[in-house]
Amino acid sequence: MQVIAKSRPVASPPKAAGHLVRDGAGLVLILAAGAAGYWLFPDNLALLTRVIAIALLVLSLDLLVGYCGVASLGQATLFGAGAYAAGMACLRGVTEPMTLIAIGAVAGACAGLVMGTIMLRAHGLAQLVLSIAIVQLAHEAANKASAYTGGSDGLAGFSPSPLFGTFEFDLWGRTAYLFGLGLLVLVFIALKFVVASPFGVLCRGIKEDPVRIRSMGAFVFPVLLKMFVISGAVAGMGGALAAISTQVVGLDSVSFELSANSLVMLVLGGLGSLYGALIGTVIFMGFEHVVSAINPFHWMTMVGALLIAVVLVAPGGLGGLVSRLRPRLRGRNGEQP
């Protein structure tokens, strides 16, 4: 610890090196947590796979809210687009899991393009309202187009072929879980590169002051739209993963409830770091699983109270609490000669 602290100011690009170390450690932690889940809860792998799928949705929302400052209460539109696209493709004979994920990503990206084009016409409250209206519209459309989506019964009766031709999607959900974990890690690494790219920094600038960005000679709309497409691809992959692992796509995957919950998870975990998205999802869904089994209304009261507490006490989310405590600890270490 102290060696790192000492060598930091000397190295010529200290920030980049620090980032690499931190992200490497973060990745190890994600893998360790994933492995722990596999060994500790072998009977709950279906739930854990669901957690991973939702984590992708929350990550995709973090790209918009945390990095671009675009608040959305309709993110499930993109998740649902991926889920239905993968389900429908699988039903029509495209059963290879990697291809299905790719189809989900493309569908989500297309949905993101449309949603971004509409939402970016407005600002503030109107933008939020548009996001809600879009997810509700998508919900009604999915319900109405029951010939393709199965309507309120859900889309079922499809089964993906074995992963890489060898690993069957077994009854215990082992394959699905490990597949999902691998996907999550790959997406996470890719997104870390995206947010560290010039594009990622530009987005952070837009979040703070779009007028400033324009006077630096950069267009705002195409940048945000690009992020919508990336976000859509990530959410779409989450939807496809959910479809592959449960082999059913319900109307709830394009719902306001799922959208609002994903925003709650993100804020609980903390905006704008990608880690917060993962932390928030795991905590939210873990508690939901335990508490709502006892009484769903206790669960609602608890989430509500937690949300109020986070807004009032820890605006950076639970993930932010950790990073707020860390420099304090480091500062104490540094003072010692």
Add this chain to the structure above:
Amino acid sequence: MQTVFSIAIDAFAYGMALFIICIGLSLTMGLMRVINLAHGAFAMIAGYIASYAQRELGTGYAVAILLAILGTIAISIPLERLLYRRIYGSPQLTQVLMTIGITFCVIGITNFFFGPTLKTIPLPAALSTPVDLGFRTVAGHRLFVMACGVIVAGGLWFLIEKTAFGIKLRATVDNAGMADALGIKTQVVYAISFAIAMGLAAFGGVVAAEFLPIEPYYALRYMVTFLVVVSVGGAGSIPGALLACLVLGAIDTTGRYLMPDFGNFFFYAAVIAIVCVFPRGFLGRAQ
């Protein structure tokens, strides 16, 4: 012709029912600049109280409405002091999250105490019988809701345009700092306006229960509807809210009559179109 007439009556009554609930939210959002997603939660509390009063305490409809309004306001005052006051002027995301949190808590707590069942609010005989208008009969309740809507709109217009409180209110909306400097107690104006908004939510929740039934997830189910209606009308504008309620009520009702399996499709399609054309709502002020 008959269909057209009954659609028109239903659409108008539904629009008025929406209006009574939403106008309170429009005041909160226009005046205090708080996106109160928990508005429906207060309407729900009122519904629970009214149902409890009538079914358990045996009071009449009118008394139940009164109890619901007073009870809801009583509950809302400490919430305004403890929670809402901290998010005046906060970023929208903060307000959205805080009020979603309040909504979840209200749903959880009310259902813990009153049980997760559909809460009926029986109508008095005078309102449940059809009324003969000479050329046509109309459900008495529909007429009652319309009358309530007109009274609420007129009353609010009078309050805001013709009373001393209205002057203070408008001054505070225009420039809170200046109003403060002129000796208007803006905190008090806010508190009273919030209470009025909650009272209207409560009144609307009970009166509109025939259209929007009081059930365990009421606050969540209609959270979006109310927010959308207010945004379409333009936050803070009474005529805007009225227009939005009537337009959206008409679209929704017509859609449900003619193409019932499309659900809310036309409602939200209209919302997207309207918001794209009028980003501040029909009659919203520039921000």
Add this chain to the structure above:
Amino acid sequence: MSELFRVEGLSKSFGGLAVSREIDLAMNAGDRLALIGPNGAGKTTFVNLVTGQLRPSSGRVVLNGEDVTGLGAVRRVRKGLVRTFQVTRLFSDLTPEEHVTLTVLQRLGRATRIIGRFRGDAEVSAEVESLLRTLGLLDVARRKVGEIAYGQQRLLEIAIALALKPKVLLLDEPAAGVPSTETPRIEQALEHLPPSLAVLMIEHDMDLVFRFARRVVVLAAGEIIFEGLPSDVAANEKVREAYLGNYAHARRVA
């Protein structure tokens, strides 16, 4: 010398209120022009009109012989018409180095790239470093902007503008709000601006104006009432009137 930039009959009114009236102004490469005027004269409105943040009611803005009136703010920046802000508009979460890097990357058309690291290019880094060194910001290059002194933030505004390699630079009160101990640094920076750049500076500090400007334009109630040498400003009757009250009269002169 060849004319680089010109506005013709630039007017803007909000409702019935005219905030800019028939402003005509031309600048050559290397010009050092100060735009002064009492509060509310329409100086910042003028900058907003020129840079495209506001649409003029009538008139033209010409850059390098090309009419740019119909272009948006972004396109004008890309053509070399760059401004700084009166109140610093920086990203409190980013460092000066990140600000300037982002700006340079944008100028090179690489700011929207998803592939590649933000600091991947040695050439860009060298340019950023030299800009930060010129403006004396190297020491704080990796601190968050929220943590550095206000004077340094103003210098960073100039650094960002220079990173765009402008042809015409509009400085909106570059020394406003800066404590007097830090103004020499800003003055120094202004003196070392590239010689071929046409600079228009809005400023209240007359000492700074006299040292910096070779030509002064006075704006009052939305119109130009004086244009000439700095040494002649103080003696001008209209300018005295505009500054010493009697705005009403100045308006009627039109």
